Amino acid sequence: MLQIPNLQQNIKIAPYTTYEIGGPADYFVVVKNKDELINAVTQARENKIPYFILGIGANILFGDKGFRGLVVKNEANKISIFDNLITAESGATISDLIEITTEQNLSGFEHFAGIPSTVGGALWQNLHFLSPDRTETVYIDSILASAEILDESNNLQKVAKDFFEFGYDTSILHKKDLIVTEATFKLEFKEKTTIQKQIAENLKWRADRQPALEKFPSCGSVFKKIKSVGAGRLIDQAGLKGYRVGDAQVSEKHANFIINTGNATAKDVRDLIKLIQEKVLKETGHKLETEISFVGEF
Numbered sequence: 001m002l003q004i005p006n007l008q009q010n011i012k013i014a015p016y017t018t019y020e021i022g023g024p025a026d027y028f029v030v031v032k033n034k035d036e037l038i039n040a041v042t043q044a045r046e047n048k049i050p051y052f053i054l055g056i057g058a059n060i061l062f063g064d065k066g067f068r069g070l071v072v073k074n075e076a077n078k079i080s081i082f083d084n085l086i087t088a089e090s091g092a093t094i095s096d097l098i099e100i101t102t103e104q105n106l107s108g109f110e111h112f113a114g115i116p117s118t119v120g121g122a123l124w125q126n127l128h129f130l131s132p133d134r135t136e137t138v139y140i141d142s143i144l145a146s147a148e149i150l151d152e153s154n155n156l157q158k159v160a161k162d163f164f165e166f167g168y169d170t171s172i173l174h175k176k177d178l179i180v181t182e183a184t185f186k187l188e189f190k191e192k193t194t195i196q197k198q199i200a201e202n203l204k205w206r207a208d209r210q211p212a213l214e215k216f217p218s219c220g221s222v223f224k225k226i227k228s229v230g231a232g233r234l235i236d237q238a239g240l241k242g243y244r245v246g247d248a249q250v251s252e253k254h255a256n257f258i259i260n261t262g263n264a265t266a267k268d269v270r271d272l273i274k275l276i277q278e279k280v281l282k283e284t285g286h287k288l289e290t291e292i293s294f295v296g297e298f
Contacts, residue, residue, distance in 0.1 A: 041179050045154065106195075
């Protein structure tokens with residue numbers, strides 16, 4: 001049996017995701033530091049109970065039938081700075097890191113302004129955004145120095161950046177049952193005004209092109225980018241902007257976003273994804289692959 005402080009049962013996950021979609025988890029706990037995170041994961045493993053680490057809840061779609069196991073809401077967010085090195089527990093948010101490092105005249109995190117993510121989630125998917133000149137992609141691995149992980153045998157290990165086998169929207173965390181407990185980033189000193197200017201430009205770029213999360217709940221981009229052509233452009237070409245299934249709708253602003261217009265279910269979203277894939281393949285010959293994670297029972 002799980003002996004985890006503040007453990008709850010039968011908790012609906014929807015309020016903890018940016019999509020506002022998801023059924024109940026059998027067990028649910030909020031952890032506030034890495035020791036609590038390690039304890040929750042270790043107990044789940046020892047009791048052979050499936051578990052899922054939940055950060056901000058972006059880039060995922062939780063099933064309507066919920067999760068048969070333990071959902072760990074990771075709010076372990078201790079942050080420390082030494083010179084140009086910043087170490088953060090895996091539940092720390094990228095937005096908090098941007099705010100803290102900007103005040104310290106440290107550059108690196110501003111490239112990811114406006115992206116909802118924790119440190120753990122950022123390493124999971126190798127968080128990325130367009131470079132300041134919008135011609136290349138900047139990845140979180142470009143500033144990662146090292147990390148601490150809980151390995152599959154419940155041992156803590158310090159690992160270097162290369163350990164993660166980073167790629168586009170992927171890392172070794174997709175392949176192995178490893179948990180990031182904290183990470184250390186190496187930043188550059190810059191004038192605060194320069195950093196603030198880049199933050200403002202990135203936020204404006206996103207606001208001009210993507211649906212506002214606070215008004216249009218979504219999980220972010222749904223489909224992987226196809227080389228030399230964006231997924232959103234293909235969906236637009238297929239005439240699907242604004243198309244909806246139930247309360248799930250292809251965003252009028254950016255077609256690679258499927259928004260929750262009110263009471264969308266995971267089934268609505270999945271059905272719309274399937275429709276988009278079929279129509280785009282028929283109209284353009286391109287096969288769209290999802291970049292989001294599907295969690296729980298549908």
